[in-house]
Amino acid sequence: MIVIVDFGSQTTHLIGRRIRDLGVKSEIVLPQDAFKSIKKLAPRGIILSGGPASVFGKEALLVDKAIFELGIPTLGICYGLEVLGQMLGGKVAPGKKKEYGPAYVRLNRTSAGKPALLFKDIPDKLRVWMSHFDQVVKLPKGMIGLGSTNAVKYAAFADEKKKIYGIMFHPEVHHTEFGQEILNNFVIKICGENPLLGTKKIEEIKDYLKKEIGEDKAVCALSGGIDSSVAAFLTYQVIGKKLTCFYVDTGMMRIGETDEVINTFKNKLKLPLVVIDGKKDFLTALKGVIDPEEKRAVIGETFIRIFEREAKKIGAKILVQGTIYPDVIESQGTKHSHKIKTHHNVGGIPEKHGFKLVEPLRMFYKDEVRKIAVESKFPPEMVTRHVFPGPGLAVRLIGEVTEKKLDILKRADAIVIEEIKRAGLYDQIWMAFAVFTGVKTTGVTGDERKYGELIAVRAIESKDTMTSDWVRLPYDVLAKISERIVTEVFEVVRVVYDITTKPPATMEWE
Numbered sequence: 001m002i003v004i005v006d007f008g009s010q011t012t013h014l015i016g017r018r019i020r021d022l023g024v025k026s027e028i029v030l031p032q033d034a035f036k037s038i039k040k041l042a043p044r045g046i047i048l049s050g051g052p053a054s055v056f057g058k059e060a061l062l063v064d065k066a067i068f069e070l071g072i073p074t075l076g077i078c079y080g081l082e083v084l085g086q087m088l089g090g091k092v093a094p095g096k097k098k099e100y101g102p103a104y105v106r107l108n109r110t111s112a113g114k115p116a117l118l119f120k121d122i123p124d125k126l127r128v129w130m131s132h133f134d135q136v137v138k139l140p141k142g143m144i145g146l147g148s149t150n151a152v153k154y155a156a157f158a159d160e161k162k163k164i165y166g167i168m169f170h171p172e173v174h175h176t177e178f179g180q181e182i183l184n185n186f187v188i189k190i191c192g193e194n195p196l197l198g199t200k201k202i203e204e205i206k207d208y209l210k211k212e213i214g215e216d217k218a219v220c221a222l223s224g225g226i227d228s229s230v231a232a233f234l235t236y237q238v239i240g241k242k243l244t245c246f247y248v249d250t251g252m253m254r255i256g257e258t259d260e261v262i263n264t265f266k267n268k269l270k271l272p273l274v275v276i277d278g279k280k281d282f283l284t285a286l287k288g289v290i291d292p293e294e295k296r297a298v299i300g301e302t303f304i305r306i307f308e309r310e311a312k313k314i315g316a317k318i319l320v321q322g323t324i325y326p327d328v329i330e331s332q333g334t335k336h337s338h339k340i341k342t343h344h345n346v347g348g349i350p351e352k353h354g355f356k357l358v359e360p361l362r363m364f365y366k367d368e369v370r371k372i373a374v375e376s377k378f379p380p381e382m383v384t385r386h387v388f389p390g391p392g393l394a395v396r397l398i399g400e401v402t403e404k405k406l407d408i409l410k411r412a413d414a415i416v417i418e419e420i421k422r423a424g425l426y427d428q429i430w431m432a433f434a435v436f437t438g439v440k441t442t443g444v445t446g447d448e449r450k451y452g453e454l455i456a457v458r459a460i461e462s463k464d465t466m467t468s469d470w471v472r473l474p475y476d477v478l479a480k481i482s483e484r485i486v487t488e489v490f491e492v493v494r495v496v497y498d499i500t501t502k503p504p505a506t507m508e509w510e
């Protein structure tokens, strides 16, 4: 097994998941417990994760130096590399240039003219994903530089004799080229692990549901997305008619969404479904709310109050949710990680509610959930359906949510989806949508000045939610989207395309 020391990175758990994909077990431990845990667990390798702190700040998180004397192969990633640099006698300093998102690493050969074992069979130039400010400016004794970027001299280094490696980029995120191969080199070739684990995910989930729900009744909150659908489907297989699914029409869904959901769940998956009209509840609760975090809290609370009201009628005390790991980590799921946003179904839930929460997918990623859906024979259109956030269009509408703004956004959004489907691109991308930016801008129509709305279009690709790149949509598709929005959605005078990666931006605008 491999021990991962968690310095609070958004992607620590993703490292564990990648190791699981290699068929090897891992355990995540805290830096302050690292030495004790490593002595107890006797792992074949140690990975030091990334993290938001600075190694020389007051808040610096470090480990007991003795772990580097145990002779266990060690890989430091991002902040983990800085920990190695600092603690083993080198120097870390703030970088002149921040690198967030894509960068190119050029790998060096070792003095023997061969690639280091960590980079065996890896090309010399790689597009990788970075997210850092500080960097190692002087290597510890015995280390040699193994790669650099335009902004970072030591983007990779190693003491191959001691089997200690540091890399500045994140091999665990799918946007880093050959990331999984680099982790494979570390875990299998350097640490000598044997891939043993099988994947018995569905059986494990069902056992968990059996244990958590027992003979009780449960309700499941469906959003129409794949996560809650898979959670409901597996729960239904375990407890049958003791499950009731709720779908709340918040008024912040896409055009046609509610009908589609009803059709899929009632007619195709044949789940027991109650549809609740919550439009008024949500619009009233969101009146005057502008701050995105407050919006999410209000939405989380409104959802749960509606569920409480409806569950009481049935006599159910268990609420099954389709929360997945990225929701948990972005809402601050580990001791040292930063809060990015409070996903409505995690931190957005009020502390006091009348439910026991059961979250069978809490440790999984979206692509794993999609695989479970395929194995469970879900209708294919459900598996490839774009992700839609629980708070719906509220987080794609900057400022106060009103019926009028929602109506403009819905019509613009429908055009984006129609044109992307027409171009045959829908299934190739993670999600595409329109954003009501709330910015007023000047236009000219029929020789008249028109002061109207600015709509932003975003199309992104991702695999596991933690990182994403914007889609290079063909110009003619972008042109068609823009032309149709400004002519068919009268209130809009300007359309822009969002060309930001995650990081530094998140996928949703709020």
Ligand code: XMP
Binding pocket: 296, 327, 330, 341, 342, 343, 344, 345, 387, 388, 389, 390, 391, 431, 465, 502, 505, 506, 507, 508, 509, 510
């Ligand atoms: P961000 O914007 O955090 O989004 O990069 C990552 C993925 O999560 C979805 N998302 C949410 N899903 N409740 C959800 O169920 C939420 O509060 C929420 N916020 C974001 C988002 O659509 C994207 O696919």
